[in-house]
Amino acid sequence: MIQGGWSYVWAAYAVTVSGLAALALIVTLQARRWAARARALEANKRAEP
């Protein structure tokens, strides 16, 4: 049986969690940014006479 190996396990989990968290953060920020712009556009349209 392979002895130890925890350093590889921690590295794999650290890479996975940070990679997925970074992806989720980027996607969320981008979605919020375009949602805010679309809302501003709608508000401008409604404000027009």
Next chain:
Amino acid sequence: MLSTLANPARFMQLSAWLAPLFGVIAVVLFAIGLPWALIYSPADYQQGETVRIMYVHVPAAWWSLAIYGFMGVASFVGLVWRHALADIAARAAAPIGATFAGLCLITGSLWGAPTWGTWWEWDGRLTSMLVLFIIYLGYLALWSAIEDEERAARLAAILCLVGLINLPIVHFSVVWWSTLHQPASVFRPGGSAIDPAMLGPLFTMAFAYMALFATLLFANMRAAINRRRVEAARLRGMSAA
């Protein structure tokens, strides 16, 4: 369901609550799956503690392949029926699939070092997985390189469909060629070769990845639809002026 979602306005209504719902499901499944995989699942009689890498590596591999298949279907629909939402779906899925494929390669390398004694080997499974990752990057690069979105969608869809040939190569590589990588051990004729105590955390993590994919796909698609609306309004404003 699909025809309902195919209407952009209805898609925006539905995805407004589907995206956070899948987000909550993903957080709950990761909160259960990560400690189960890291602490409560048993060590392997041969691989010892390093078997725990399986719980992050295998779902990343499964979903990077499945997401590419999803992109293939969406690209086909976009190419044949010229449905804008299908192009948006394919493009929105690509960065998620690329991240999963990249994580699969890195965690696979971290698993290979202690078990095989090497970080990398140019064998069938590893090389075809690297090719999948490169196809993902090429697909994203093609979308970014062409300004005309309709033309970009057409060319990216063709690239995606050509790249589909790599999916069976990845899947059957362990059967066709002599490889360091083990053959299929979960979905195989005769049932799973993995101990049931390990299947629980593995499937929990797989469903967590799936829920995360759904959340990010909906969020990416909503961002793309909002961006198109804003840009269309800006163009209308410029032509009116």
